Amino acid sequence: MNFYPYEEDSLLFSKISARNVFIVLVILFFSVYIGSEQFGYFDMALYGYLWATILCFVLLTIRITSWTLRPPTRRLWKQGIKMMFSAKGLAFVLKTLYTNIGEQKFIRKRSMYRWAQHMFISWGVLFSFAITFALVLNWLHFELVEPKTYAAVVFGIPLFRMGVDSPLAIAIYHGLNWTGIATIIGCGMALYRRVTDEKKLVEQSKEYDFFPLFLLIAISITGSLLTVSALWMEGAFYLGIGLAHQVTVIIFLLYFPFSKFWHLPLRFLAVMVPVYHSMAEQKPCARCGREYATVTQIKDVQLALEKRHLSVPIEHTNLHFSDMCAECRRVSHRLGGYGAKIELGQAHLILEPTGRNGLQLKKGGKQ
Amino acid sequence: MDKVLYIDYERCIGCRACVIGCEECSGHDHLSRMFVDELNPGETVATSPTPCMHCVTPACAESCPVQAISIAADGTVLSASMEKCIGCKNCTYACPFGIPKVDDVKKVMYKCDMCYDRTSKGRPPMCASVCPTDTIRFVDQSDLKNDPPKPVQFKWDFGGTIIETRTVIGLPDTEENRFGYREGDGVQS
Ligand code: HEM
Ligand code: SF4
Ligand code: SF4
16 A cells, blocks of 8 residues: 555645535536526425435535546546647547447447446436436426426526427426336346356455445336326325435435446546547657557656656666566566666667666666 | 465466466456566577566556556455546556556456455466466465575565565576576577
């Protein structure tokens, strides 16, 4: 374990977190204020959800702050954002956003089954939350403008009208049921794989891998039961089911930033990676001359390691081990073990072991 | 008993059984995490296997922007988490020993996890099980480090940065030179 603190200023994290939480709360407050038309439309049935949602946003903000303060994270975000300022970079990022987050093509390459499972879970949950947050925070509400016509009002602006029992209206009322069913299918598939492929998933645990799936299933089932109760059971057990649903959703909201679900924010950084790899100059290995990385990334990694007191220099040179490709790093250690000289053909240097298991410039080793 | 990998690389004959054995381990998705490198191709036939060194302060994990690399309770540095890893390759550059690899299509890093399913149950990792020359062994950590059979490496000083590793490397015997190769008289590098 590396016990060095991330920043020199031990209060930095608290200060930045406080600032970010404040900004998020102000934006939330105004979005609710505008959405509810100066608090005119407020669905009191959603009051519990509202507070849990606000708390979830606060916790997420703190977790994201702590994550983005880590040197490698900060660096990669900065590089990605910088590249988005060019038209080519922006187009690249938008394309990756679609293939990586939208279509999740890379999971399909891992396995078709895992891809289908994850499309059901992620899009099921993302759409559910889009609808839930919109309603809970009053960004969206429906007003009865004529006896049989609703107006959908988004941030106080009436967007469109629809008949109370038009197909569109029914699709919207039941939106959460469809997304719930998708989530149940996806989680069922994931559970099935976790049990049948137990031997391959060597690191899985009950708390980290199984609990999130059960939680999503519990949310989706209690949610769907609300509809079942309302449509076919004349509202029997409605209050009880409603309470159970509310409890599961609140657990989810508070558990989200500190669990497996935390990968959702992380995945947005993945969108920066292809542009980061392709839009910078290639770098040759100091020993064999093969191109193995970009100049920018090697600099970024060396900087991040330096901040963590983990620099790996080659002594008496300007080079670090990361200036060599992975294979040359492995071979150099072994040649050093034999006491052999190590020729860095590309950098025109000759190295020798330091006697402390590191490497250094051989006397007169500059060619 | 706390066991670790011991690599006595002057014994390596380059058969690559460890590379294939690694591929077959159930948690490894048929991607080998073992390397057998030719040390001086064209000059000698010397080769060496390299598994992860399982650093006590892993540079790979420190360089990962999404904290996808975790350390098991027994000190094993695990492969990247499937849902976190974004395939950025920082770890492949940060590692002083050249271990992690990234599958560019599946967008995930994979590396030696000492066959976690086996070692967490006390069984030796695949590479150690299949190595025909005892180059790779799975031995008690404190015995090996306190009373090594020959000069070994497990504490590395890189210009003041001290990195201690669980995996131990046995240094070749360059005096008697019974295995491997020696620079100088016979073979010129
Ligand atoms: C849309 C952006 C998202 C991306 C790119 C993403 C990415 C991933 C990846 C790569 C995995 C590992 C899959 C594998 O290799 O089998 C995964 C697993 C998982 N994701 Fe996501 N995820 C996203 C959103 C979500 C959301 C919104 C949820 C639900 C809250 C979610 C829930 C899960 C669960 C439960 C697993 C584990 C499945 C299992 O048990 O195997 N993901 N995700
Ligand atoms: S490739 Fe994956 S494990 Fe390696 S640093 Fe990047 S995100 Fe982390
Ligand atoms: S040897 Fe490399 S991959 Fe293994 S723990 Fe150390 S830094 Fe990580």
